[in-house]
Amino acid sequence: MRKRPPRSVPGGGLGRAPLSRRGLLGAGALTATGLSLTGCSTPLGAGLLGSQLAPETVLYWNLFGGGDGVRMQDMQKGYQDLYGADSLQATTLTWGNPYYSKLTLATVGNQPPDVAVSHLTRAKPLWAGGILDPITEEDLAGVGLTTADFSTKAWDEQVTDGQNIAIPLDTHPFTLFYNKEVCEKAGLLDSDGLLIDLTGKDVFESALAEISAVTGGTAVTLANVAETATPWRFFWSMYNQLDTATPFLADDGATLSVDEESFLQIMQTTREWVEKGWLNAGLDYATSQTQMFTGKAGFYLQGEWEIATAQSIDGLDFGMAPIPQLYDKPAVQADSHTFVLPKKDRTPEQRTLAMQFIKTMLDQSLIWAEGGHVPAYQPTFTSKDFQSLEPQRYYADSADYAVYDDPAWYGGSGSTFEDTVGAQLALVQQGSLTPEQSLAAIRGQLEIYTSTPSPL
Structure with a gap:
């Protein structure tokens, strides 16, 4: 099992900070929306409404069902195989507007996940609303990534206001x-x-x-x-x-x-x-x-x-x-499905832990590509295994001339x-x-x- 970087919470102690009045209001708003969660190896809503998590646990939200959901669970297990069963709490929420509303409310309520999935077209309004933290070159370098590791089209598309707001997993x-x-x-x-x-x-x-x-x-x-x-x-x-x-x-x-x-x-x-x-x-x-x-x-x-x-x-x-x-x-x-960092106070160790999770997901991009998606991570895209994958290899180059929906607060996938x-x-x-x-x-x-x- 690989060694995990230490994770601490500002102000000392384990898990999340106590629920503030703003956080309580945010949690109440989540309840009012009829929040429906399905967890992976953890109790319903753990870490969402103020309960403590182990300091090394990554809290991760996604919206994948069907075949994508099965493949994502395989990739999540790959992370747990490396870092331990308690290293990840993964939660799947309803695809589309319900997911993005809940992610926004959780972030406003000071209880966001550490890492979340977002369509690239939905990441832009989240960024405009102050819901996301930027991803720096130092964040990338800390886990051995560079901008050259990603599809040029998908990477350039996520850059907003001169900042990296998302890490592409694929182009679909x-x-x-x-x-x-x-x-x-x-x-x-x-x-x-x-x-x-x-x-x-x-x-x-x-x-x-x-x-x-x-x-x-x-x-x-x-x-x-x-x-x-x-x-x-x-x-x-x-x-x-x-x-x-x-x-x-x-x-x-x-x-x-x-x-x-x-x-x-x-x-x-x-x-x-x-x-x-x-x-x-x-x-x-x-x-x-x-x-x-x-x-x-x-x-x-x-x-x-x-x-x-x-x-x-x-x-x-x-x-x-x-x-x-x-x-x-x-x-x-x-x-493109992307990984984003919802806005929250993070120590350097917490940022490294979140980026380590993302890097491990990218390393398993071939599993994701088997479901049809074109890998944005170039070490996977250029690999012999992907380039011999049929029929995926016959349409993979269309990612180079992909056209994304125009940015709008009411726009994007779903x-x-x-x-x-x-x-x-x-x-x-x-x-x-x-x-x-x-x-x-x-x-x-x-x-x-x-x-x-x-x-x-």
Whole structure:
């Protein structure tokens, strides 16, 4: 077992400082939100509401469920195997807005975890609200890390106000899944059984027509019923391939700055694909997968994390590829899971302990990559083990041209922004709205957010 750096609490003693009036108010706010926690090897809420932890214990919050949750638990166990069963208290909270609200309230209440997971797009509003501590070059060097150890795109994206606010674990891009049996019949596979180059809108649309001829109907599926994130990810990928594209939001979310002509161009193409029968008019998340899995469609567009679902289907021969470049430049919507340090008083030893935990997680990035995510940690990305991982290696380079959501207090993955905009985009695909009506609805519904200062 490796030696852990000593950990002390300012003012002496073990564990957290006594709960202050501000902390009590924060804890009360957490209770009012209906806090639901699932712990890992520790009692419910231990360390959250003022109970003491061993001085060497890292208190860690994340939002991972499903296959990601299983892999993260494996990585957490890897840390405990090195440093002892009492070295970590890991707590998983509900994905999306509930998680970020609880993290904010806990930090305001002076009871934050030592390390937390944040989507990169959600870390920026947390930073703007004073919820995060910066990560210094000394912090990195103390555990043998440098900026060169990380994907340039993801690392540069997290730098805010000249400070490092997060340490990227991965990039998770929007991706094209393809049914090899269907695509082979459509003449779209090369001699290695991989999807041919589909660069260019005309080329891609020809491929959709060939697939449609094989399936007798749909060529590509995109979830858009009771699902808002997927329509947004598709739009943001296509829109940012245009040279005319501008940020959707500016001034930290106070201004709607989307280029109208570019918006209408992408949404009109979406409608044309539906009208030609190439793209589904309306499918929920699960059914959009099933269409490709069962050969009723050749392509399926979704985040790479659905690799685990595809791999679980007996007899399915599938591949994965980057979202093709249809317009002026390559671009794909993506986000990154990152590690952040919630704001709190820390001794140098406590900072080192938190960074040691993060470094150990990064060292296990291959486990994480098996779930589809592209490692941001370059020693893992460039390793023979990752570069031979299939189908991950075929879309991994899309992390280099990832496009993240614009910073806004109401934006980022799983946010009010994605729900609002994605719902209107879905209605265009369903044929309920014209592109012009969709844009007008987006303007109207976002006005309350663009005109409201950040509550953080």
